[in-house]
Amino acid sequence: xxxxxxxxxxxxxxxxxxxxxxxxxxxxxxxxxxxxxxxxxxxxxxxxxxxxxxxxxxxxxxxxxxxxxxxxxxxxxxxxxxxxxxxxxxxxxxxxxxxxxxxxxxxxxxxxxxxxxxxxxxxxxxxxxxxxxxxxxxxxxxxxxxxxxxxxxxxxxxxxxxxxxxxxxxxxxxxxxxxxxxxxxxxxxxxxxxxxxxxxxxxxxxxxxxxxxxxxxxxxxxxxxxxxxxxxxxxxxxxxxxxxxxxxxxxxxxxxxxxxxxxxxxxxxxxxxxxxxxxxxxxxxxxxxxxxxxxxxxxxxxxxxxxxxxxxxxxxxxxxxxxxxxxxxxxxxxxxxxxxxxxxxxxxxxxxxxxxxxxxxxxxxxxxxxxxxxxxxxxxxxxxxxxxxxxxxxxxxxxxxxxxxxxxxxxxxxxxxxxxxxxxxxxxxxxxxxxxxxxxxxxxxxxxxxxxxxxxxxxxxxxxxxxxxxxxxxxxxxxxxxxxxxxxxxxxxxxxxxxxxxxxxxxxxxxxxxxxxxxxxxxxxxx
Numbered sequence: 001x002x003x004x005x006x007x008x009x010x011x012x013x014x015x016x017x018x019x020x021x022x023x024x025x026x027x028x029x030x031x032x033x034x035x036x037x038x039x040x041x042x043x044x045x046x047x048x049x050x051x052x053x054x055x056x057x058x059x060x061x062x063x064x065x066x067x068x069x070x071x072x073x074x075x076x077x078x079x080x081x082x083x084x085x086x087x088x089x090x091x092x093x094x095x096x097x098x099x100x101x102x103x104x105x106x107x108x109x110x111x112x113x114x115x116x117x118x119x120x121x122x123x124x125x126x127x128x129x130x131x132x133x134x135x136x137x138x139x140x141x142x143x144x145x146x147x148x149x150x151x152x153x154x155x156x157x158x159x160x161x162x163x164x165x166x167x168x169x170x171x172x173x174x175x176x177x178x179x180x181x182x183x184x185x186x187x188x189x190x191x192x193x194x195x196x197x198x199x200x201x202x203x204x205x206x207x208x209x210x211x212x213x214x215x216x217x218x219x220x221x222x223x224x225x226x227x228x229x230x231x232x233x234x235x236x237x238x239x240x241x242x243x244x245x246x247x248x249x250x251x252x253x254x255x256x257x258x259x260x261x262x263x264x265x266x267x268x269x270x271x272x273x274x275x276x277x278x279x280x281x282x283x284x285x286x287x288x289x290x291x292x293x294x295x296x297x298x299x300x301x302x303x304x305x306x307x308x309x310x311x312x313x314x315x316x317x318x319x320x321x322x323x324x325x326x327x328x329x330x331x332x333x334x335x336x337x338x339x340x341x342x343x344x345x346x347x348x349x350x351x352x353x354x355x356x357x358x359x360x361x362x363x364x365x366x367x368x369x370x371x372x373x374x375x376x377x378x379x380x381x382x383x384x385x386x387x388x389x390x391x392x393x394x395x396x397x398x399x400x401x402x403x404x405x406x407x408x409x410x411x412x413x414x415x416x417x418x419x420x421x422x423x424x425x426x427x428x429x430x431x432x433x434x435x436x437x438x439x440x441x442x443x444x445x446x447x448x449x450x451x452x453x454x455x456x457x458x459x460x461x462x463x464x465x466x467x468x469x470x471x472x473x474x475x476x477x478x479x480x481x482x483x484x485x486x487x488x489x490x491x492x493x494x495x496x497x498x499x500x501x502x503x504x505x506x507x508x509x510x511x512x513x514x515x516x517x518x519x520x521x522x523x524x525x526x527x
Contacts (some may be wrong), residue, residue, distance in 0.1 A: 193355015
């Protein structure tokens with residue numbers, strides 16, 4: 001028990017210390033790559049089709065991504081699809097665009113707290129045996145339908161011997177399962193609107209247990225100090241025979257995209273056999289040499305794992321309980337609670353829903369709503385140094401001109417379209433175009449930006465490279481203009497006093513503005 005706790009403490013200290021600040025070298029490198037005259041709303045330029053889904057990525061070598069120090073991936077997992085276990089060289093934020101699923105994470109040194117009972121183990125074994133028998137029967141029926149019945153007694157005898165070997169192997173597995181039931185680390189259920197935070201190097205897998213495709217957008221923060229490699233995003237798969245998600249970058253580095261496989265494939269099979277204490281056939285399967293399913297695979301039957309949710313009602317009750325717990329945590333922030341390692345590390349809260357309108361931080365019935373997620377709401381973000389913003393603009397709604405004080409902003413358009421303008425330090429317009437669903441725009445730190453939705457409205461998720469990203473609005477009740485003295489406005493813009501008063505007091509909204517002039521009549525203070 002002492003060793004897991006020590007391992008957990010060591011990993012926690014490394015995580016915190018490694019995330020205190022981005023390195024000076026990486027900052028200088030990014031600053032040198034933020035010299036451009038035009039920005040672009042980008043579409044994915046690399047696509048991988050797997051057995052049960054699709055992975056699309058944006059070229060991380062593009063100037064905008066190099067400036068922000070990030071890489072972006074969009075992943076679609078079909079029903080009953082499993083995204084194979086993997087880890088990345090930098091922290092991730094994942095936003096669930098559509099669907100629901102299950103996330104499994106593996107934190108080093110943490111206990112396997114999800115355990116099945118002996119009775120459940122026997123039921124699962126029986127179900128697996130029945131599933132195996134049904135699979136064999138289906139294969140036989142398919143061969144008969146295709147006219148490929150065995151043509152000789154030797155072939156029949158070989159099939160019978162193979163079946164006997166499989167049954168013997170199944171009996172051996174059954175005996176092992178009776179002596180040792182399955183157990184694993186915590187399983188988390190997620191749904192549309194959730195943001196999931198994952199530290200660098202933490203292995204995870206995900207599974208679509210819903211009734212529709214699961215779509216997510218992931219930001220990998222390669223500029224983070226936890227990434228001690230270069231600025232290239234790297235995903236290390238632990239199973240299968242995957243393709244490189246960032247093929248453009250991989251081709252440039254290695255000259256080939258075909259030489260990819262999982263981490264275990266690089267080891268000597270005999271060493272793997274000894275390390276796992278398994279037979280040669282199992283060791284070869286670990287290396288995935290003949291596996292053609294790629295990064296996302298189709299689960300045969302249904303994925304079995306230990307979970308406290310046996311019904312949709314229990315899942316809804318759990319979601320309600322988590323919401324109450326999160327509100328309680330926010331009320332107690334800053335008071336200092338005495339938590340043990342099991343509560344502060346091994347049971348870290350990794351997700352928060354910001355898609356629900358009831359979670360909105362800013363709301364205007366005429367313009368839209370905004371939900372923000374920072375380290376005050378999700379403490380792990382203080383270690384990852386990332387945050388997020390979920391925005392909705394109604395028809396012709398306006399997001400006031402503003403700039404990000406301390407972060408780059410990576411905007412992904414979820415639905416609809418908007419006219420977006422970005423201005424640099426010289427007053428030059430570096431972007432003035434429509435941004436529509438599925439495209440990404442990077443707004444560098446301190447560049448001024450404005451969004452105006454068209455008739456169908458606009459929705460977006462913005463990933464920001466600071467745990468508590470701040471913005472400074474130019475127009476509205478909390479803006480820079482509102483905070484300046486009238487005499488400063490008069491002299492700075494060569495205005496009459498009445499004009500300066502109208503400029504300062506005409507808008508009573510904060511960040512989300514209605515485009516209608518009637519919504520904010522001029523308000524002139526007494527001279």
